[in-house]
Amino acid sequence: MLGFIRAGRAGLSRAAGQKLANVRPVVSIRTQAAAVETKPYFSMEVVDGVAVVRMDQPGSSMNTISVAMQDEFAGVLDEIENNPNINSAVLISAKPGCFVAGADIQMINDVTTAAEGEALSKGGQDMFKRIENSKKKFVAAINGPALGGGLELAMACHYRVATTSKSTKLGLPEVMLGVLPGAGGTQRLVQLVGPAEAFPMLMTGATKVPKKAKSMGLVDQTVEPLGPGKISTVEYLEKVAVDYAKQLATGSIKRKQKKLKGPNKIAKTLISNGLTRDWFFQKNLVDNVMKKTKGVYPAPLTIAELLKESSQVGFGSDAAYAAEAKKFGELSVDPVTKSMINIFNAKNHCTKNRWGKPEKSVEEIAVLGAGLMGAGIAQVSIDKGYTVVLKDASGDFLDAGAKGIHGALNKKVKKKRMSKWESEIIYENLKPTLNYDDMAKSGLIIEAVPEVLDLKHRIIREIIKVAPNDHIFATNTSGLLVKDIAQAHPHPENVIGMHYFSPVPQMELLEIIPTSETSEETLRAACEVGLKQKKTIIVVKDVPGFYCNRCLAPALKEVLRLFQEGVDPAKINELSTKAGFAVGTATLIDEVGVDIAHHAAVNIGCNPLYGSRMDGGNPDVLQKLINEGNLGKKTKKGVFDYSNKKGPRTVTPEFTKIAQEMSMSNAHGMTSDDDLVDRILLRYTNEAALCLQEEVIQSPQEGDIGAIFGTGYPPNKGGPFMYMDTVGAKDLITRMERLADKIGPEFTPSQILYDMEKSGKKFY
Numbered sequence: 001m002l003g004f005i006r007a008g009r010a011g012l013s014r015a016a017g018q019k020l021a022n023v024r025p026v027v028s029i030r031t032q033a034a035a036v037e038t039k040p041y042f043s044m045e046v047v048d049g050v051a052v053v054r055m056d057q058p059g060s061s062m063n064t065i066s067v068a069m070q071d072e073f074a075g076v077l078d079e080i081e082n083n084p085n086i087n088s089a090v091l092i093s094a095k096p097g098c099f100v101a102g103a104d105i106q107m108i109n110d111v112t113t114a115a116e117g118e119a120l121s122k123g124g125q126d127m128f129k130r131i132e133n134s135k136k137k138f139v140a141a142i143n144g145p146a147l148g149g150g151l152e153l154a155m156a157c158h159y160r161v162a163t164t165s166k167s168t169k170l171g172l173p174e175v176m177l178g179v180l181p182g183a184g185g186t187q188r189l190v191q192l193v194g195p196a197e198a199f200p201m202l203m204t205g206a207t208k209v210p211k212k213a214k215s216m217g218l219v220d221q222t223v224e225p226l227g228p229g230k231i232s233t234v235e236y237l238e239k240v241a242v243d244y245a246k247q248l249a250t251g252s253i254k255r256k257q258k259k260l261k262g263p264n265k266i267a268k269t270l271i272s273n274g275l276t277r278d279w280f281f282q283k284n285l286v287d288n289v290m291k292k293t294k295g296v297y298p299a300p301l302t303i304a305e306l307l308k309e310s311s312q313v314g315f316g317s318d319a320a321y322a323a324e325a326k327k328f329g330e331l332s333v334d335p336v337t338k339s340m341i342n343i344f345n346a347k348n349h350c351t352k353n354r355w356g357k358p359e360k361s362v363e364e365i366a367v368l369g370a371g372l373m374g375a376g377i378a379q380v381s382i383d384k385g386y387t388v389v390l391k392d393a394s395g396d397f398l399d400a401g402a403k404g405i406h407g408a409l410n411k412k413v414k415k416k417r418m419s420k421w422e423s424e425i426i427y428e429n430l431k432p433t434l435n436y437d438d439m440a441k442s443g444l445i446i447e448a449v450p451e452v453l454d455l456k457h458r459i460i461r462e463i464i465k466v467a468p469n470d471h472i473f474a475t476n477t478s479g480l481l482v483k484d485i486a487q488a489h490p491h492p493e494n495v496i497g498m499h500y501f502s503p504v505p506q507m508e509l510l511e512i513i514p515t516s517e518t519s520e521e522t523l524r525a526a527c528e529v530g531l532k533q534k535k536t537i538i539v540v541k542d543v544p545g546f547y548c549n550r551c552l553a554p555a556l557k558e559v560l561r562l563f564q565e566g567v568d569p570a571k572i573n574e575l576s577t578k579a580g581f582a583v584g585t586a587t588l589i590d591e592v593g594v595d596i597a598h599h600a601a602v603n604i605g606c607n608p609l610y611g612s613r614m615d616g617g618n619p620d621v622l623q624k625l626i627n628e629g630n631l632g633k634k635t636k637k638g639v640f641d642y643s644n645k646k647g648p649r650t651v652t653p654e655f656t657k658i659a660q661e662m663s664m665s666n667a668h669g670m671t672s673d674d675d676l677v678d679r680i681l682l683r684y685t686n687e688a689a690l691c692l693q694e695e696v697i698q699s700p701q702e703g704d705i706g707a708i709f710g711t712g713y714p715p716n717k718g719g720p721f722m723y724m725d726t727v728g729a730k731d732l733i734t735r736m737e738r739l740a741d742k743i744g745p746e747f748t749p750s751q752i753l754y755d756m757e758k759s760g761k762k763f764y
Contacts, residue, residue, distance in 0.1 A: 041072050043094070044079070049087040050245045051080050052238065056094035063093055065149035065183075066104040070127050077130050087249040090241040091157065092141040096234070097167045099142045100150025108179060109341045111332040117182075118329030124149065124183030125321055128156035137248035141241035142219070143234055146170045147207070152181055155188040159248055159255055160219040161241050162210040163233050170218055171207030175299045177344055178337030182328030186306055190315045193217045194264030195271060199307060203285060203300050217258035220244075271311040281308045296580045296716045298334050302327050335726055339718025342764065343708060346701035346719065350536045358524040362472070365529070366391060366442035368459060370401030370432070373476055374448035376504025379405045380533045382429035389431045389438050402432045408505065436466050443468065444529060446498060448476040451599070456480070457488035464490060472522050474498040478549060478596075479603050482542045483515040493519040496526050499546060500535075501710055502592075509709040510535035515542050536709055538702040540691075545604035547697050548710035551720075553604035553614060554746065555684040556597060559585050560617025564664045567676065569639050569651055579677045580714025587649075588712065589622070590632035590639055597632075598622035613687075615746045621662055628654040679743075682736055684713065686750055688720035692763075693752040700763040721763040729756040 039058040044051055053076055057063045080089050093099045103124075111117045131138050131153075140146075140154035142162040151170050154160050162168055172181045172189065180186060181202070190198040193216045200206060213219045221244070223237050230236070247253040260268055270280040285304040295301065306327050310320040331337055363386070367378045370392035378388045378401070392398040409423040418426075431438065439445060445467060447459055460473065473495045475485050486495035497513030510530045514523050523539070530537045540547040562572055563586075573584025581588075589597045601619035604610070625631075625638060630652060632638035640649040688703050697703045704719020717723035724732060733749045740747035756762070 041069050042076050044076060046086060047242050048246060049085065049249065050242045051083075051086045051089040052242065053080075053089055053091050054094040055091065055100065061095065062098050062101040062145075063095055063150070064101055064104045065124070065153070066107055067123075069104075070123060073127060077127075077134075080136060081134060086136065088137040088139070088245040090139045090141050090238065090245050091153070092234075092238055092241060093143065095144075097165070098144040099140075099146040099168075100153055101145050102148030102150055102173070103183075105177065105341055105344055108177070108332055109338065109345075111329075114329040114333050116329070117332030118325045120332070121182035121325035121328040124152070125325060128152060128184050131156040132158075137245060139241045139245045139248065141237050142168060142170070142210075143237055144168055148172060148174055148181065148185075149183055152183040152185040152188070155192060155218075156184065159244055161221045161223060161237065161244060162213060162219045163223045163237055164210045164225070165233060168210050169207040170210070170213045171205060172202060173205035173207065175203065175303060176205045176340065178297070178299045178334060178340035179331045180299060180303050180306065180324070180328055182324060184321065184324070186303070186324050187310065187316045187320055189218075190307070190310070192258065194258065194260045195267040195307075195311075196263035199267075199285065202303050202307070203289070220255060271308075277308065277311060281311075294578045294580075296336070296578065296714070298336055299331055302331055336716050339716060339722050339726070342704065342718040342722045343715060346705050347536055347709075349699070349701040350538055350705045351531065353527065353531060355520075355524045355527045355539075358521055358528055360443070360470075360521075360525070362443040362525055362529050363387065364389065364442045364444075366439040366445040366467075367448060368392075368445065368463075369448040370394075370398045371448065373500060373502060373504060374446075375401035375404050376502065377446055377448060377476065377500055378430060379408055379505050380535075381529075382426055384532050384534065385429070386529075386532075387429050387431065389433055389442055391433050391436065391439065393434070395434060398432050398434065402430065405430060436462050439463065439467050441468065442471060444472045444474060444525065446474045446476060448500075451477060451479045453480055453484060456485050460485075460488040470494070472496065472525055474526060476500055478546070479599050481544065482513050483517070486515055486517065492517040494522050496522050497542065497546070498526055498530065499548075501548075507709070508534075508536045509548070509706060510537050511546050511548060511706065511710070512537055512539045513542050513546055514539065536705055538706045539698060540702075540706070541694075541696040543694075543696055544607045544609060545600065547691055547703070547706050549600050550604055550691065550696070551684050551687045551707060551713075552711045553600050554616065554687050555585065555680050556589070556601055557605045557614060557616025557619075558679050558683050559589070560601065560619065560621050561664075562617070562676065562679070563621055563659050564617050564662055565671075566659070566663055567671075569655070570649075572676070572680075575673055575677050576680060579681060580716040582708075582712035582715065585680055586639055590642070592632070593634060594622050594625050594630060594632045594638045598626060612745050613690075613748075615744060616683075618662060621658055624658045624662075625655060628658075630654050675739075678735055678739065681714075682732065682739065682747065684711075685720040685723060685732070686736060686747075686753070689724065689750040689752050692721070693750055724753070724756070725762040725764055729753045733757060 041057055042053055042055060044053045055063045080086050111120060138157040139159045139161060140157040142154060142160060143165055144167045146154050151172055172185050174181050186202060189201065197216045208218060210219060210222045214222050223240055270276045281304055289300045289304065306323055309323050313319040365381050365386050366389040367374045368391050370390050378390045381388045390401060406427055409427055412418045413420050413423050445463055447456060449455055449459060456475065473489055475482055475497050476499060477485060477497060478499055482497040486492040489495050496518050499511035499513060501507035501509050512526050512530060527537055538547065544550065545553055559572060569586035572586040576585040583591055598619055601622060605614045605619065629635060630637040633642050636642040637652050639651065639655050641652045688707060691697050692700065692703055700721035704721050707713035707719050708715050713719060733753055736747050736749045
């Protein structure tokens with residue numbers, strides 16, 4: 001993109017418009033620590049007394065902050081401070097579309113003691129204080145993500161200019177990794193934008209787009225597109241930043257300190273008063289955290305404590321910085337932090353192309369079925385540039401599906417996530433139709449019709465009459481085997497499973513299921529499409545339930561048994577969410593749909609292939625709910641009543657009656673809170689271990705990501721495999737063998753756990 005300053009453009013000096021070809025380059029700065037690298041992280045040239053420092057991390061598409069980077073940066077700062085020909089400096093990235101994406105996550109993950117973590121934090125604080133306290137003014141020129149340590153670096157500068165590029169986002173997402181901003185971020189953010197704006201950013205990790213960042217005082221100026229034929233956005237950004245750096249050096253401009261007003265002024269008053277401070281932090285921070293997370297994540301509570309302490313001693317004071325470093329150190333070794341970092345690393349693993357580029361990329365996709373799933377698949381496809389033929393047998397369903405997609409785009413326009421023009425261009429990629437003939441050019445055809453094998457076979461027979469001979473046929477089935485569907489296709493090597501999760505635009509996970517006959521080319525093409533749709537991909541074996549639903553089935557059967565034993569569904573929810581499940585496991589039945597849950601309980605939970613391992617409660621509990629018309633949230637009645645949107649969820653009379661009719665005595669004596677949680681959690685965890693043992697999944701990373709993003713396994717545990725590593729195979733075996741003795745063989749530990757105990761090895 002190309003750009004110009006939205007505000008203050010008239011103040012640009014003539015020198016800022018000179019060609020960069022006229023500037024005088026100087027030698028790249030390289031310290032002894034960086035000399036072993038083939039290329040330094042930083043290069044620098046002087047432009048009319050301004051040191052333009054370009055960041056370009058070797059061997060990476062993104063800039064991150066690491067110990068090696070800090071060592072080299074110290075030499076850069078020495079040169080700037082000691083060179084009399086340098087009056088000010090600009091920090092800018094040499095990488096397209098990235099300022100600094102944050103700290104090197106592995107650097108945090110390698111911390112083994114709280115003291116190490118505290119020292120790491122102090123090192124970052126000291127480096128950024130050198131910038132803040134420098135007599136020579138620094139300007140941060142931001143294009144692309146400035147996240148975590150990247151934003152902390154920018155905030156330490158005396159002035160910030162950001163492009164309005166879509167890739168430019170500013171935020172401190174450390175809380176999502178289980179830590180807090182440890183290089184001064186908790187202090188500078190509050191000082192820059194005020195408590196009412198800063199606290200939510202710190203507590204949630206929310207990012208801000210450039211225009212919002214400017215209005216709240218996080219950046220000082222924004223650079224917007226110039227138009228075709230002009231110099232690039234980054235080149236113009238540099239010119240603008242250099243001009244401001246010169247003006248800051250001469251004192252002709254000074255950064256305006258934000259005046260607190262409205263909510264910011266009120267918040268500052270409340271946290272400055274000892275009588276209201278405790279009330280403010282408890283009501284506005286701690287209570288909200290407990291409501292949303294049940295306290296299973298230490299980081300947001302620790303951040304709330306730090307902000308409260310900082311308000312007492314003064315934001316930006318030595319005591320506040322010391323508290324930030326100490327709490328960073330404590331969090332860096334917390335097991336939940338290690339789990340959250342595991343999720344980050346595992347997700348990166350599942351969003352990379354590990355299969356290679358197909359010989360022929362898909363350009364047009366056809367989606368069969370315009371219901372919730374089909375329309376969702378079409379939406380995430382047109383959004384990424386694919387032409388999509390959306391086919392349905394019913395004109396009413398087709399109109400409803402297209403209308404839903406159009407409405408979703410309009411919502412993005414209203415939220416200013418895209419322009420009206422952009423939404424119209426995207427919508428033009430959708431081609432609704434009632435005719436198979438319109439699929440004549442579709443390279444990938446995805447069916448999302450009801451789970452009836454004969455129906456799917458009939459559709460295949462219609463498709464092969466008109467579709468290209470080399471088309472790929474993908475099924476979105478969750479309850480049938482892909483190989484059974486492929487029997488009707490003349491080219492089974494071109495058939496694959498692509499199991500999306502509902503609602504498709506919001507759910508990140510995509511299970512891709514090749515059969516024994518699926519070709520490598522088909523697999524590569526399906527994965528390429530999924531990655532382009534911005535999905536997190538796991539490739540799994542073609543077995544009943546695949547991976548996610550197979551792991552969920554035994555846990556679901558255990559919930560049904562608890563229902564029959566008379567355990568209150570509300571208590572099951574309370575205990576499971578306290579354990580870290582994203583949704584209470586009783587509510588999960590209503591979320592996915594009672595009919596879908598019943599289908600899983602029967603087709604997976606009662607599948608003879610799995611035998612007694614899937615034993616548990618009776619699926620007829622769900623069938624009787626279905627007979628009453630209670631299908632869950634979609635009918636406003638399931639296990640719980642959803643007719644009152646604002647009031648508390650109450651158990652429906654229909655469920656209470658059915659549970660009483662089908663009650664079984666609790667002969668096991670396993671009714672303590674810990675036992676009830678274990679009965680659900682360990683059945684899921686053990687099934688995941690069995691899936692790796694049987695090569696249903698290819699790696700622990702895929703197992704953890706599938707469990708968390710597909711079925712809501714507790715993220716605070718890092719996924720089932722990270723959890724098994726954390727607590728140890730011996731502990732799990734002991735707990736499971738106890739349950740097996742009391743309840744039955746469905747709790748028998750998997751062989752892979754016994755092998756892990758014997759060898760002492762871990763999954764990671």
